[in-house]
Amino acid sequence: MAKQSLSIIKIGGNIINNSELLSSFLKDFSELEGLKILVHGGGKKATSLANSIGLEPKILHGRRITDKANLEIVTMVYAGLLNKNITAVLQQNNCNALGLSGADANCILAHKRIVKDVDYGFAGDIDTVHSNNINVFLQNGMTPIFCAITHDKNGQLLNTNADTIAAEISIAMANQYNISLIYTFEMNGVLRSIEDKNSVIENIDSKKYETLKLEGIITDGMLPKMENCFNALEKGVEKVVIGNPSVIRDKNQSFTTLIL
Amino acid sequence: MAKQSLSIIKIGGNIINNSELLSSFLKDFSELEGLKILVHGGGKKATSLANSIGLEPKILHGRRITDKANLEIVTMVYAGLLNKNITAVLQQNNCNALGLSGADANCILAHKRIVKDVDYGFAGDIDTVHSNNINVFLQNGMTPIFCAITHDKNGQLLNTNADTIAAEISIAMANQYNISLIYTFEMNGVLRSIEDKNSVIENIDSKKYETLKLEGIITDGMLPKMENCFNALEKGVEKVVIGNPSVIRDKNQSFTTLIL
Structure with a gap:
């Protein structure tokens, strides 16, 4: 039997921080046909809430250092405020x-x-x-919306990178579904020149990726994202794409396709 | 075919504010046999968070006045911090x-x-x-844990009384299940004398309820709780009980049973 298609889409802070962008994306996401999962990152609200109660958030190598007080903040903002408002608007x-x-x-x-x-x-x-329950949700007409909080089965919640969550869900579902994993961000794809938003590199395979790293075109925060992409492809995910959120609606929008 | 049994248990702020009580209750809840649903209220954390960012929570007739800023707070605390920590400990x-x-x-x-x-x-x-999806969760081995946030299908989240949520879920599931609705609170049941924790009134029917109201024994915050209880019984809920959280574990613990 042919596998069903499943789109797994990750949105980040750039959309979440902009209520117009978010509202427009959520409308597009609702209209996207077929089975789908949304994974969302954090955005500015966790930082502003932390500031307003006098906490100093610490970021190192682009990753948040999550002490107990900051874990409370991200649990409240990601799993509460953001996740439930996104859910309500999708409903x-x-x-x-x-x-x-x-x-x-x-x-x-x-x-x-x-x-x-x-x-x-x-x-x-x-x-x-654990794909079994995610599967129950999908097969009963529900659309899972994941925030970037996980747990350790010892009662401890954990702040977890949303890009990695999207990749790992994709990998876990890949034996049952034809997965399209779509990472959205502020750019139209991976750019050859950061100054030129039209310089989208249409295809990147692992060899080209090495060259682009050496040339200094792919750097910093893009590196772990690319690692997630290639990891997903290597583990059976059919299609991995990086692009602007409008890519899920606009067929003429350019984007970057990752290839093994 | 005989209906399956389903226990619907509501816990309030008194347990949520006390980490030892909460941990002990969640252990008991986990060990409770059969299908079950937990509904949890709020507790002090929403108020302390509101205070720490300079908001003044307003309470009138025992109900919180929820302006936009306070809705954000309760969404973060109820649906985020409390709901996810309770879920992680149950897991x-x-x-x-x-x-x-x-x-x-x-x-x-x-x-x-x-x-x-x-x-x-x-x-x-x-x-x-909507009992259909709640039913999907139950029939696939999941235990729903509801916080006191609802929505209006127009994208708006709403702060909602947890007692009423427990009653309305019970009523909606009553045609498919034999429901036991258990309201837990700090007392051992409805007390004849607030000073005597052993003065539990074992059974209250609607006639006795009227008398207890006239005598001033049931007053204030207990009135809406009792209305929820009788409403549930009138609409097909099999059993409604008010008692201490330990009632789900300890067979010798006294409690109040509501009767039509």
Whole structure:
């Protein structure tokens, strides 16, 4: 029997911080046909809430250091405020959204990141995505909406990178579905020149990726995102794309396709 | 075919504010046999968070007045911090908990309370509980954990009384299940004398309820709780009980049973 198609879309802070962009994206997402999963990152609200109660958020190498107080903040903002508002707006658009953290139905099991040079605190590295319950949701007409919180099955919630969550869910579902994994961000794709938004590189395979790294075209925060992309492709995900959120609606929008 | 049994248990702020009580209750809840649903209220954390960012929570007739800023707070605390931590601890105890707001899978549809004498702000009055998806969760081995947030299907989240949520879920599931609805609170049941914790009134029917109201034994915050109880019984809920949280574990614990 042919596998069903499943779109897994990740949105980040750039959309979440802009209410017009978010509202327009959620409308597009609702109208997207077929089975789908949304994974959302954080945005500015966690930082502004932390500031307003006098906490100083710490960021190192682009990753948040999550002490106990900051874990409370991200749990409130990601799993509460953002996840439930996104869910409510999708429901308004007749998408039967189901907001989830990785603790819910034990969907995403992680462990607290092992301390080497840096103690990232309550940051989670994913061990297992339990696809069985995610499958129950999908096959009963529900659309899972994951925030970037997981758990360790020992009662501990963990702050977890949303790009990695999207990749790991894709990998776990790949034996049952034809997956399209779509990473959206502020650019139209991976750009040859950061100054030229039309300089989208249409295809990147692992060889080209090495060249683009050496040339300094892919750097910093894009590196872990690319690693997630290639990891997903290597583990059976059919299609991995990086582009602007409008890529899910506009067929003429350019984007970057990753190829093994 | 005989109906399956389903226990619907409501816990309030008194347990949520006490980490030892909460941990002990969640262990008991995990060990409770058969299908079950947990509904949890709020507790002090919403008030302390509101205070720490300089908001003044307003309470009138025992109900919170929910302006936009306070709705953000309760969404963060109830649907985020509390719901996900409760879910993670239940998962630790091998209960396959699934944390939910009423927006998730459109489980609980409400409308913003009509303004009469008082504008309660973003307070929700329940219109419909959609039992179909709740049923999907139960029949696939998941245990729904509801926080006191609902939605209006127009993208608006609403702060909703947890006692009423427990009653309305019970009523909606009553045609498919034999429901035991258990309201837990700090007392051992409805007391004849507030000073004597052993003065539990074992049975209260609607006639006795009228007498107890006239005698001033049932007053204030207990009145809406009792109305929820009788409403549930009138609409097909099999058994309604008020008692201490330990009632779900300890067979010798006294409690109050409501009777039509």
